[in-house]
Amino acid sequence: MNVAVVGGSGYAGGELLRLLLRHPDVTVAQVTSESMAGKPVSRAHPNLRRATTLTFVPRAQLRPADVTFLAVPHGEAMGAMPELLATGGTVIDLSADHRLRDPQEYPRYYRHEHPHPELLGEAVYGMPELHRDALRGARLIAVPGCIATATILALHPMARSGPAATARAVVDAKSGSSAGGHDAGPAGQHAERSGVMRAYAPSGHRHTAEIEQETGVRTALSCHAVEAVRGVLATVHLVGIDPPEERELWKLYRAAYGAEPFVRIVHDPDGLYREPEPKILSGTNFCDVGFASDPEHGRAVLLGALDNLGKGAAGAAVQCLNVRCGLPETRGLEFLGLHPI
Numbered sequence: 001m002n003v004a005v006v007g008g009s010g011y012a013g014g015e016l017l018r019l020l021l022r023h024p025d026v027t028v029a030q031v032t033s034e035s036m037a038g039k040p041v042s043r044a045h046p047n048l049r050r051a052t053t054l055t056f057v058p059r060a061q062l063r064p065a066d067v068t069f070l071a072v073p074h075g076e077a078m079g080a081m082p083e084l085l086a087t088g089g090t091v092i093d094l095s096a097d098h099r100l101r102d103p104q105e106y107p108r109y110y111r112h113e114h115p116h117p118e119l120l121g122e123a124v125y126g127m128p129e130l131h132r133d134a135l136r137g138a139r140l141i142a143v144p145g146c147i148a149t150a151t152i153l154a155l156h157p158m159a160r161s162g163p164a165a166t167a168r169a170v171v172d173a174k175s176g177s178s179a180g181g182h183d184a185g186p187a188g189q190h191a192e193r194s195g196v197m198r199a200y201a202p203s204g205h206r207h208t209a210e211i212e213q214e215t216g217v218r219t220a221l222s223c224h225a226v227e228a229v230r231g232v233l234a235t236v237h238l239v240g241i242d243p244p245e246e247r248e249l250w251k252l253y254r255a256a257y258g259a260e261p262f263v264r265i266v267h268d269p270d271g272l273y274r275e276p277e278p279k280i281l282s283g284t285n286f287c288d289v290g291f292a293s294d295p296e297h298g299r300a301v302l303l304g305a306l307d308n309l310g311k312g313a314a315g316a317a318v319q320c321l322n323v324r325c326g327l328p329e330t331r332g333l334e335f336l337g338l339h340p341i
C-alpha cells in the first residue's frame with residue numbers, strides 16, 4: 001500500500017520512516033516538510049542514508065494515499081482532517097488532536113476549541129491492547145501519547161479488574177529529551193538539558209486527560225525530564241485500595257497481556273533488569289510492565305516502560321496500521337533492541 005508521512009522531518013516522523021521503509025507491505029510515496037522541502041529525507045534522518053532516495057515535499061503537494069500518517073504538532077492536524085478523510089484513505093494521527101472523546105477537554109488541556117468535534121466520536125484510540133476490534137474498521141486512528149501509553153498499559157489490568165474502581169492513581173513519569181521533538185526550544189539546549197532531573201509538569205500534564213479517559217481511574221500525573229534521549233518510565237502508585245498479593249497481580253497481568261505481542265510482564269526475583277526499564281527498549285515496540293504489592297502502605301506500585309518514539313509513537317502507529325489492514329500485528333516491528341546499549 002502507498003503511504004504518506006506529513007511532518008516527516010521531525011523525530012516521530014523519522015522513526016516512522018525508519019519502520020515504514022523496511023515494512024514489506026508498504027511503499028512510502030511522499031514525505032512532507034516545509035522547512036526541508038526539496039532536500040533528501042536522509043538530510044534530516046542520517047540513519048536512513050541509502051534506505052530511500054525520497055526528498056521532502058511541501059504539504060501543498062500532498063497527494064491522496066492509502067494511509068496518511070500525521071506527525072505534526074498538536075493543533076495542526078485537526079483543521080485539515082475532513083479534507084484528508086475525504087480523499088478516501090485511512091488517517092493515522094500521531095498528535096493529540098483526536099485522542100480525546102470529550103471536546104470540552106481540548107480547551108481545558110490544550111487551550112483551544114476543537115474545530116471538528118464530530119470527528120472525536122469516530123476516531124479510534126490507537127492502542128490495540130484496548131481497542132483492537134474497533135481499529136479493524138477505523139478511518140481515523142489517534143495514536144496515544146507516550147507517557148499515557150506507559151501509564152495506561154501499567155494500569156489497565158487493575159483498572160479493568162475492579163480493585164481500582166474506587167482507587168486513585170498518582171503517577172511519577174520520567175522521559176528522555178526526544179519526547180519534546182526537535183524544536184524543544186531553550187529548555188532542550190545541551191547546556192540546559194544535559195544532566196537534568198527536572199519536574200517540568202508537576203501537575204496539569206495534558207496526558208492526564210487520555211489516561212483518565214482510557215482507564216476510568218482518577219489520576220494525578222507528575223512529569224520529569226531526565227538524562228536520556230529516548231525512554232519513558234511511568235511509576236503508578238495506586239492508592240486507596242487493599243492491594244492484591246503479588247500472586248494475584250501475576251494472574252491479572254497474565255490474563256490481560258499473556259497473548260499480547262508487545263506487552264511483556266517484567267518482575268523478576270533477580271538479575272540486573274528485574275523491573276521494567278526503558279534503556280533496553282530503545283528502537284523497539286515493546287512496553288514492559290511490572291508491579292509490586294505494598295499492603296503496609298495501602299498501595300500497588302505499577303510500572304510501565306517504553307521508547308517514546310517506539311511504542312510511544314511510531315511503533316504504535318505501525319502496529320495500528322497492521323491491525324487496520326489485517327496484517328500480522330508484528331510486521332515491520334520485530335526489532336528486539338540492543339543489549340548492552
Ligand SMILES: NC(=O)c1ccc[n+]([C@@H]2O[C@H](COP(=O)([O-])OP(=O)(O)OC[C@H]3O[C@@H](n4cnc5c(N)ncnc54)[C@H](OP(=O)(O)O)[C@@H]3O)[C@@H](O)[C@H]2O)c1
Pocket residue numbers: 006007008009010011012013032033034035036070071072073074076094095096144145146178179180181182183308309312313
Ligand atoms: N517525540 C515523541 O516522543 C512523541 C511521542 C508521541 C507523540 N508525539 C507527537 O508526534 C507529533 C510530532 O512530534 P515530534 O516529536 O516528531 O515533533 P518535531 O520533532 O518537532 O517534528 C514536528 C514536525 O512537524 C512539522 N511542523 C512543525 N510545525 C508545523 C506546523 N505548524 N504545521 C505543519 N507541520 C509542522 C515539522 O517540520 P516542518 O516545519 O519542516 O514542516 C516537523 O517535521 C506531535 O504531535 C507529538 O506530540 C511525539
